[in-house]
Amino acid sequence: MSTFDDRDDTAPTDRLAAGRRRRTTRTGTVLSQELIVQTAIRLLGQPGNDALSVRRLGLALGADPSALYRYFRSTDDLVLAVADELIGMSLKDVRITGDWRADLRGIGTDLHRTYTAHPHVAVLAASRVTRRPNEMRGVEIGLGILRDAGFGPQDAARYYHRFIDFTLGFAAIDAAAHALPTEAGAADRAAWQGTYASLPSDRYPRIAESAPTLARTMSTSAYPGALEVFLDGVQAALDRHGR
Amino acid sequence: MSTFDDRDDTAPTDRLAAGRRRRTTRTGTVLSQELIVQTAIRLLGQPGNDALSVRRLGLALGADPSALYRYFRSTDDLVLAVADELIGMSLKDVRITGDWRADLRGIGTDLHRTYTAHPHVAVLAASRVTRRPNEMRGVEIGLGILRDAGFGPQDAARYYHRFIDFTLGFAAIDAAAHALPTEAGAADRAAWQGTYASLPSDRYPRIAESAPTLARTMSTSAYPGALEVFLDGVQAALDRHGR
DNA sequence: CTCTTATGACAACGTGATTGACGTTAAAAG
DNA sequence: CTTTTAACGTCAATCACGTTGTCATAAGAG
Numbered sequence: 150m151s152t153f154d155d156r157d158d159t160a161p162t163d164r165l166a167a168g169r170r171r172r173t174t175r176t177g178t179v180l181s182q183e184l185i186v187q188t189a190i191r192l193l194g195q196p197g198n199d200a201l202s203v204r205r206l207g208l209a210l211g212a213d214p215s216a217l218y219r220y221f222r223s224t225d226d227l228v229l230a231v232a233d234e235l236i237g238m239s240l241k242d243v244r245i246t247g248d249w250r251a252d253l254r255g256i257g258t259d260l261h262r263t264y265t266a267h268p269h270v271a272v273l274a275a276s277r278v279t280r281r282p283n284e285m286r287g288v289e290i291g292l293g294i295l296r297d298a299g300f301g302p303q304d305a306a307r308y309y310h311r312f313i314d315f316t317l318g319f320a321a322i323d324a325a326a327h328a329l330p331t332e333a334g335a336a337d338r339a340a341w342q343g344t345y346a347s348l349p350s351d352r353y354p355r356i357a358e359s360a361p362t363l364a365r366t367m368s369t370s371a372y373p374g375a376l377e378v379f380l381d382g383v384q385a386a387l388d389r390h391g392r
Numbered sequence: 393m394s395t396f397d398d399r400d401d402t403a404p405t406d407r408l409a410a411g412r413r414r415r416t417t418r419t420g421t422v423l424s425q426e427l428i429v430q431t432a433i434r435l436l437g438q439p440g441n442d443a444l445s446v447r448r449l450g451l452a453l454g455a456d457p458s459a460l461y462r463y464f465r466s467t468d469d470l471v472l473a474v475a476d477e478l479i480g481m482s483l484k485d486v487r488i489t490g491d492w493r494a495d496l497r498g499i500g501t502d503l504h505r506t507y508t509a510h511p512h513v514a515v516l517a518a519s520r521v522t523r524r525p526n527e528m529r530g531v532e533i534g535l536g537i538l539r540d541a542g543f544g545p546q547d548a549a550r551y552y553h554r555f556i557d558f559t560l561g562f563a564a565i566d567a568a569a570h571a572l573p574t575e576a577g578a579a580d581r582a583a584w585q586g587t588y589a590s591l592p593s594d595r596y597p598r599i600a601e602s603a604p605t606l607a608r609t610m611s612t613s614a615y616p617g618a619l620e621v622f623l624d625g626v627q628a629a630l631d632r633h634g635r
Numbered sequence: 636c637t638c639t640t641a642t643g644a645c646a647a648c649g650t651g652a653t654t655g656a657c658g659t660t661a662a663a664a665g
Numbered sequence: 666c667t668t669t670t671a672a673c674g675t676c677a678a679t680c681a682c683g684t685t686g687t688c689a690t691a692a693g694a695g
Contacts (some may be wrong), residue, residue: 318561
């Protein structure tokens, strides 16, 4: 039963940066988990770099690609570290006010903003469980808000689950839309001003009558509006539970 | 302004299957867009095939991989066709009852079920705009439900956008979780029974008190519950608009 | 100063998407 | 029925990718 959290203690990940031999690469840089994660995020933010690549990451670090495997067991291990860093960036300036609705809105907005601002990173991160410090802090904060709002421990867990997956789901598709290759992304966005705006009203009457609004809104994120709808639903649940 | 829906008319996609020269491959099969899409979905459903690969798809079709480029301009073109097929599968048995809440719940549930049942396909499809028949039918249906519920054309478009991205967002992350390689997926799922269940209650009091519920619920989809929360929010909006 | 070993570099393997050239053959033109 | 045309399947080649095994070397321990 407790074999779940078995991690290979001899694996690179678990060695601390402090005790490392600080050998330099051919180009003089000194590698570390932190530097690799930061470089990966920076690399994924530059235009033209569509996806994370060990080879390009090595190049950006001035090191041989295979050197990364001294710091992360696999690319998946690296991805989890990157994902947790993204959570950390999102949580950097959360302030808990005690107003559950404002607090959830703030956390959701911060998460969504950070993820869509780093779409290529978000695509890798949005659906992962990092089991790392920043994620744990986020769960603790989220549960706390819901507990203080009046939910019991069980309902707090349930509504936290709904809220966080709701938010990360939007982050995932909005980030994926931003992360598409130039051509495909442009075509997807233009669809609502082009294809859907000119569908015949006899076959598609509902689309035709809503076409202007669709053209205006479908290429922007629905998250802010959907979040208010969701929060209204949470409010309804709180009202039902008494209090 | 109307240059948006320019599509290259000489491209393979736009030629109809009817007028095609029906030449056989080396192994005797006769290719078509439809066969390729079906084979791709079948291939992605088989265990061990992590991602779509033109080479494996060619192998499964008994054809040279490069033959696919006679039917789809690029893999992205193929992906859009696959995505639209997935929408078609989801809409196959929708029945409109006139009860907006039941109808939205039905469509959302069907979409989410189909997408998570084909996780590898869903990962490619969830964030795309296919501009193809099945998607158009889905938009028309969705808008119709909201119009009949009492929303005007503008609000119908806005709430459709929120609803569909809400649903596809959940589909995206739930599918991504199912689509992870065996090792990574197992680790992610086990996190809530392992890592999070044994966090110290002094540092993480909220997690500790909710740990049993987290362990029970976090490895299943939050969509059904979140959907009710969302629908409650839509109800609140309808109440606010009068009627 | 010596010894150990962590770690960076290198080379190689298998797999991926994509493209251009080529030849065959089905369909269209007469 | 014959001729023509071009659609389409195949082949070969190119370049990028993740990952592993081997080797040397420099950093730290003694």
